[in-house]
Amino acid sequence: MVKYLLRFIVIGYLFLLVAWPVSLVVTHTFDGGFGAITGLLEDTDVVAALKLTVLCAVIAVVINTVFGVGMSLLLVRYQFPGKRALSALVDLPLSVSPVVVGLSLVLVYGGRNGWLGPTLESWGFQVIFATPGIIMATAFVALPLVIREVVPVLEEIGIEQEQAAMSLGASPAQTFWRVTLPAIKWAVVYGVVLSMARSLGEFGAVKVVSGNLLGQTRTATLVVEEKYLNFDQQGAYAMAFLLAMVSVACIVIVAIIRPKEHAR
Template sequence: MASRVAAPVTTGTRVRRLLVVAYLGLLVVWPVGLVVRRTFEGGGENLTTALSDPVVTSALQLTVVVALWAVAINTVFGIGISLLLVRQEFPGKRVLSALIDLPLSVSPVVVGLALLLAYGGTDGLFGPGLESAGLQVVFATPAIVLATAFITLPLVIREIVPVLTEIGTDQEQAARSLGAGGWQTFRRITLPSIRWALVYGVVLSLARALGEFGAVKIVSGNLIGQTQTATLVVEQKYQDFEQGTAYATSFLLALIAVAALVVVAILRPQENSDGH
């Protein structure tokens, strides 16, 4: 097997690298670093205050619950829609593919307003019927889950679709020819082939769900201790001149998201190096 020869590093390459690093530093690293620095000004007092605040802890718990529900929903439907887009041909396939990317192009505030019009208690299309059945969607946890799931919808799908396209159907057809059923083929052939794309999609969805603000603010009602998520707490605490608590809450959200990404980035090379 021929060895690869690394391309020489030219002055132009160095300049481009420097520009990219500077751009990422100014856009991402520096602002996030400022949040971290403000969080730990004077030691860990801001973090301790935030974690001892029942408003913050309640919001963090709700945020985690909502994020897990949204990720679970999009994992199941993301796999199903990905298989549908890659393995099936049907009228309107391109339209469906375009609609999947809608949450990336539409403002989250618009999403929240649309859900409010659909599931609102008085003016909503389905709201009165749901409330008469004893189900409250808007200004309750279900609406927050719906909004978060809508916003994170494309992330799992757009990770899985290219992998499914690349691996093709040869192994799946071979398994079926040997008598494997649909579920058995998926579990033993398809799922192992897309596992890392699925993991990345799930992690990206989790990170995005933890930080959702616009759509959640519209449909939640921002009720303290009931429907107030962590991002809404950050806004409230900052406006109430409790900046230390706001910084600490933001830091906790960022920490969870970054930790998930780092863990996946560390584990994936180990998986590949084992040859599995």
């Protein structure tokens, strides 16, 4: 009875917190058929926001993937002073409010009072209220996701195979590409998917650094806010549905193609 009671509590919790709210977004999106979706896709400003969101998310995910794999190898394969502090610092984006992240980026890269902003703008490179600022904010909030997927796998596989490859004459690069990367590829893939989902849905940090300029720095999440505040709830539901479905589709596809022996 205890086992079934716990299952009921967990299922009920997930239903009330996740399934029910998301299902309401779906049902409200299609209250009038597909008109809300087609209307969004015919709006040039909305299409521009979607393109900007995808562009920034892809670039942020690429940055976090390269950095995440490198940082994972550093944390698992090497011993150095300050290792625990660095590991804790990696989790900082999960504990700090995204709004604080956005404000911090403004203080450093802002054009007027930022530490580096005036210098960069004098060189013709604008960060805040431009695409680079959105990419930086997005990359920051999704920073730990690849690392926290890869680190446990690296710890599990150990270093025996890598040592064997290097003893046979393989260079560090060959060892990484032929031994290490194949062993962690599914952890990397799942970390990339989580990073993509997180990047597509980022709102707080992006709102601070983007300036929300129509057709230039307005992202899809900002479109949701703008339409909801302007009483276009159908449009807000439709945009939220598109963002949610892209993230869910990525996770479902990975779950389907991932071999069972690699499932956790």
